[in-house]
Amino acid sequence: MIAFILKRLIQSVIVMLAVALIAFSMFRFIGDPVNSMLPENASAEDRQELREQLGLDQPVTVQFTRFVTGAVQGEFGISYRNKRAVAEMIAERLPATLELVLAAAVFALLLGVPMGIYAALHPKGVLSNMLNVISLIGISVPTFVTGILLILVFSVWLNWLPSFGRGETVQIGWWRTGFLTVSGLKSLILPAVMLGLFQVTLIMRLVRAEMMEVLRSDFVRFARARGLTNRAVNFGHALGNTLMPVITIVGLQLGAMIAFAIITETVFQWPGMGLLFIQAVSFGDIPVMSAYLVMVALVFVAINMIVDLLYFAIDPRLSVRA
Amino acid sequence: MNTTTFPNSPLLSVRDLSICFDTRHGPLRAVDGITFDLAPGEILGMVGESGAGKSLTGTAITGLLERPGRIDRGEILFEGKRIDTLSAEEMRRLRGRRIGAIFQDPLTSLNPLMTVGQQLVQTIRTHLSLGKEAARKRAIECLAEVGIPAPEARIDQYPHQFSGGMRQRVVIALALCAEPSLVIADEPTTALDVSIQAQILDLLKKMCRERGAAVILVTHDMGVIAETADRVAVMYSGRVVEIGPVEKVVRDPRHPYTKGLMQSIPRVGSNALRLTQIDGAMPRLTDLPSGCAFHPRCPRAFAECKRTKPAALPVEGGHVACHLYQEEPV
Ligand SMILES: Nc1ncnc2c1ncn2[C@@H]1O[C@H](COP(=O)(O)OP(=O)(O)OP(=O)(O)O)[C@@H](O)[C@H]1O
Ligand code: SF4
Ligand SMILES: [Mg+2]
Numbered sequence: 013m014i015a016f017i018l019k020r021l022i023q024s025v026i027v028m029l030a031v032a033l034i035a036f037s038m039f040r041f042i043g044d045p046v047n048s049m050l051p052e053n054a055s056a057e058d059r060q061e062l063r064e065q066l067g068l069d070q071p072v073t074v075q076f077t078r079f080v081t082g083a084v085q086g087e088f089g090i091s092y093r094n095k096r097a098v099a100e101m102i103a104e105r106l107p108a109t110l111e112l113v114l115a116a117a118v119f120a121l122l123l124g125v126p127m128g129i130y131a132a133l134h135p136k137g138v139l140s141n142m143l144n145v146i147s148l149i150g151i152s153v154p155t156f157v158t159g160i161l162l163i164l165v166f167s168v169w170l171n172w173l174p175s176f177g178r179g180e181t182v183q184i185g186w187w188r189t190g191f192l193t194v195s196g197l198k199s200l201i202l203p204a205v206m207l208g209l210f211q212v213t214l215i216m217r218l219v220r221a222e223m224m225e226v227l228r229s230d231f232v233r234f235a236r237a238r239g240l241t242n243r244a245v246n247f248g249h250a251l252g253n254t255l256m257p258v259i260t261i262v263g264l265q266l267g268a269m270i271a272f273a274i275i276t277e278t279v280f281q282w283p284g285m286g287l288l289f290i291q292a293v294s295f296g297d298i299p300v301m302s303a304y305l306v307m308v309a310l311v312f313v314a315i316n317m318i319v320d321l322l323y324f325a326i327d328p329r330l331s332v333r334a
Numbered sequence: 335m336n337t338t339t340f341p342n343s344p345l346l347s348v349r350d351l352s353i354c355f356d357t358r359h360g361p362l363r364a365v366d367g368i369t370f371d372l373a374p375g376e377i378l379g380m381v382g383e384s385g386a387g388k389s390l391t392g393t394a395i396t397g398l399l400e401r402p403g404r405i406d407r408g409e410i411l412f413e414g415k416r417i418d419t420l421s422a423e424e425m426r427r428l429r430g431r432r433i434g435a436i437f438q439d440p441l442t443s444l445n446p447l448m449t450v451g452q453q454l455v456q457t458i459r460t461h462l463s464l465g466k467e468a469a470r471k472r473a474i475e476c477l478a479e480v481g482i483p484a485p486e487a488r489i490d491q492y493p494h495q496f497s498g499g500m501r502q503r504v505v506i507a508l509a510l511c512a513e514p515s516l517v518i519a520d521e522p523t524t525a526l527d528v529s530i531q532a533q534i535l536d537l538l539k540k541m542c543r544e545r546g547a548a549v550i551l552v553t554h555d556m557g558v559i560a561e562t563a564d565r566v567a568v569m570y571s572g573r574v575v576e577i578g579p580v581e582k583v584v585r586d587p588r589h590p591y592t593k594g595l596m597q598s599i600p601r602v603g604s605n606a607l608r609l610t611q612i613d614g615a616m617p618r619l620t621d622l623p624s625g626c627a628f629h630p631r632c633p634r635a636f637a638e639c640k641r642t643k644p645a646a647l648p649v650e651g652g653h654v655a656c657h658l659y660q661e662e663p664v
Contacts (some may be wrong), residue, residue, distance in 0.1 A: 230442035237396055237437075237455045238508060239430030248456070252447045328492040329446060 128219025
């Protein structure tokens with residue numbers, strides 16, 4: 013198992029280096045930042061000074077090494093747009109995005125898993141068919157449309173929930189959380205629903221398909237043949253085996269949700285990394301963009317690691333062999 | 335159980351059982367009016383080509399027939415009481431407790447995420463009112479009885495830590511841990527290595543004999559039947575064409591199909607039932623021949639065979655369903 017973890021760690025480092033290279037290449041190929049940072053009439057000395065300050069006068073390899081060593085220490089340079097340390101800006105925005113994604117994932121799991129189980133246990137039921145149709149709609153409607161509809165209904169017509177921002181937040185260390193205030197929680201609902209809705213359908217369909225498969229398997233038939241109660245068979249034997257593959261997908265989807273959060277954050281003006289990224293793109297703020305890229309990749313890699321470790325915890329067949 | 339009717343009343347009595355599948359093109363009859371009795375402690379072998387309806391019969395007895403399939407005629411009596419009309423919950427209580435089942439593949443019959451002990455304890459506690467500790471003690475005893483070495487240690491292991499043969503022993507322990515009086519073993523050794531098939535069969539036989547449990551042993555292997563069973567039922571196309579004591583049926587088969595089978599007995603341990611003596615294949619359910627379903631392949635078929643289904647004629651210890659024997663005195 014330790015060998016396995018080491019192997020995954022090395023793989024992760026390689027992935028991160030590759031991402032760093034891509035992020036770094038953006039500096040080289042997307043225009044000269046100095047032009048966009050200084051006024052048109054800036055003197056040559058000013059330009060040279062800024063160039064040195066940003067390290068752009070060094071050879072490429074040195075710049076890349078500096079980028080990587082900086083990134084490892086959480087240093088991504090200075091934003092072209094607001095001249096602040098990128099790391100600081102990311103740290104400010106990261107909690108908002110992670111809280112949004114977490115809320116959306118919990119929402120998706122709490123709704124998707126029971127719906128999937130129900131549909132698998134009653135494949136011919138009226139409610140199952142309804143869930144299927146609804147989930148088809150859920151998959152085919154673009155998320156920004158659901159977001160706008162949510163705002164229209166719950167903010168504009170009913171005026172129950174805020175349509176933008178995070179509400180009041182509480183600072184805990186460097187983490188700014190919206191979980192502890194009523195307005196923070198209320199602000200979280202609509203964006204989390206928008207971000208999670210697609211995942212609800214996905215998880216429901218996945219759980220349903222997996223569970224129906226497991227219910228047909230020999231060990232479930234044998235469990236029934238031993239006279240175990242339906243509850244013991246469905247939840248004790250079938251569900252556990254269903255959730256194995258579901259964990260993988262949900263893990264991957266967590267990564268995908270961080271990426272999708274860009275849309276949600278734009279629709280709801282949610283002050284997270286996604287919104288920061290969109291603003292950076294429109295300004296050509298490369299340090300912010302590359303830092304975002306590296307951060308998202310890091311979260312992806314970390315989630316993958318955690319999923320693999322969860323497998324070890326759940327599946328006895330793995331822990332012995334390794 | 336108060337089966338105090340008369341001393342040698344059958345443990346299981348299947349009367350004119352028919353099973354059909356409702357399909358888009360109408361009902362398909364997969365089991366067509368089979369009748370047989372099983373005495374307490376008796377081992378009944380069941381043979382027949384693939385698709386003859388052997389597994390379906392077992393499934394119907396355990397009450398596990400699924401959706402499109404249903405019993406459309408006949409009845410099943412167990413310990414003198416009808417069980418085919420029981421509610422799902424009543425049938426569940428019977429399953430595992432009074433009627434045990436063993437399936438073909440030990441590699442897939444156990445839940446990979448639970449230890450062998452958890453699965454045993456769960457089964458024991460479902461049927462017997464034992465505390466956790468007592469159930470665990472009993473589980474260890476069960477494992478010891480099926481010949482698993484060091485059961486105290488192995489009880490906490492997962493199925494993948496057992497070999498195929500050991501896993502089938504665990505399956506037998508699971509099926510017998512609540513002491514059922516009937517065990518339905520559907521090809522219990524087919525998936526196993528040839529070298530351990532005989533061991534597992536011996537174990538199954540010994541365990542059931544000790545407990546006085548009756549067995550329906552489904553297999554493709556006439557050799558296994560000859561060695562293990564007391565009586566044998568030969569199935570063809572959803573019917574029991576011949577049933578009787580093993581020595582009788584093996585040495586002196588009456589039905590032309592059984593005769594063909596006996597000439598093709600493979601060596602003990604070989605899986606395949608090769609009907610080299612009988613040309614052709616069993617008909618599909620969708621186009622069953624008229625009259626005797628065996629007539630297109632039967633070397634002795636005559637005019638009547640195409641017209642009417644042969645009725646079951648009682649012969650010593652069983653019956654035979656063939657027009658050749660309609661007039662024969664019992
Ligand atoms: N769900 C189903 N729908 C339609 N027909 C079915 C269904 N399940 C089984 N059958 C049919 O029922 C018949 C009997 O099946 P069964 O499984 O009892 O055969 P078997 O004698 O056990 O064969 P094998 O030796 O291959 O195990 C087969 O012809 C099969 O095609
Ligand atoms: S009834 Fe006729 S066709 Fe059928 S087995 Fe007997 S002789 Fe052959
Ligand atoms: Mg079968």
